[in-house]
Amino acid sequence: MALVPYDENVLPALSKIHSSSAEFHFASHRLRLAQDWNRLGVAAVVWDAAVVLCMYLELGHVDLKGKTVIELGAGTGLVGIVAALLGANVTITDRKPALDFLSSNVNENVPPELQGAVQVSELTWGEGLEHYPSGSYDLILGADIVYLEETFPALLKTLDHLSSENTGILLSCRIRYERDERFLDMLRTRFSVQEVHYDKQRDIHIYRAARIRNKSEL
Template sequence: MNWILLLLLCLVISVSINSSLICSMSDTNGEECCTSLVPYVKPVILREFFGDHRNVTIGGRMFRLHQDWQRNGVAGVIWDSGIVLARYISEHPELVANRTVLELGAGLGLPSIISTYQNAKLIHVTDRLSAVSLLGENVRQNANNDCDMKIFAFDWNIDKLPQKYQVILGADLIYGGITFEPLVKLFEDASDHDTVIYLCSKIRYERDQDFYRQLLQKQFDVREIFYETEFAVNIFEIKKLANYCSTRMYEEKKNVTTDAVILSMCDECGIKSLVLMRNGL
């Protein structure tokens, strides 16, 4: 009898150990590999990611977004930053109205979808090749088809953009182990004299702050224009300093004989940049 009890005890211990190791995340696409005999109940905070769709209401319209975490990983679900940026565009249609728009790392494309209802002139919606199929499905089913749109695969590490844009959108572009330099270079190359970049993200780690600091070092003006308290998400407005001078500072400072000082600050992240520009810029 004792050996039977011992055997049962060993079995219980074995199952307990296995249940603590039931799921591991793939390094390549975030796919879960579950091997435990014990049923796994996903945490409540993650359940919305594993559903095959999610309904989001913005500006009185309900958008049904198809999700696929298993195939697309982080690009296959809607994140808080995407919702916040889309809402902000809906509430401030002048940001995209009659402008050419590029969305990078679009995922399910919600900010671009909203932009189609705000009279954007042209919208290019991009993400990596493996994400384009789901992205296209969501955009076609939810967007205003009267808008001039194009969906295509784009990798900012290697690809070149077909043109410059007046507005560049990005939600949660900084995550994982991506390198900053190619994205910063892209912003430099894609920015025209009146280009405005709107990035929406949570400041989770020191590296998130480092990205915005690097933009400041590359002569960009970075300003926090909105903080969403529900999701703890920031929206930053970014311009090349040369562009900023030509569009806002030149008329104000052209008759000033002393140095003009631009101070860009983000109190939430502790980002500060002090740039002295000689009269005559």
């Protein structure tokens, strides 16, 4: 998740986000993710969108073995870690202030034999994209990264740079406001977008996007 303010009126159980850790069982591994709301805010909390996306990946809806994957706004790193446990080569990214925290979670939860399949890297959306090979990823993942309207153009620019016609994009999010729908409308100007999963209990949508083939550059 991006290091930005979050509307506390929509937060679920406050006790969950203020806990120092969160535990999960994915891909036959017990995971314990550190959380640090007081220091890093939304970037250091496991949100429902990340959990639902991990469940979706674990069910095998996407073939991850040997795939080149990048996670945007990773926060605690849960989604990228699970993708690596499921066989992907993963670059897990977030802004610089979150990297030490993110790296610690990766080191604590990725087995030694898989550490080489995971890279933690700084990425501020829309900036320094030349450090990431254009269109070279099989899959782009994002959990709860669609909620601050001022970041939408930079996020779209980043998705555009990282993807090719062969890249899949999975975005897991709660649609809270009209601005979230506006991002989906922006996304549809360059990508085909379809909802592939909805978790009714958590009110989380997963959208799959793919670059529109033969679409002229805007």
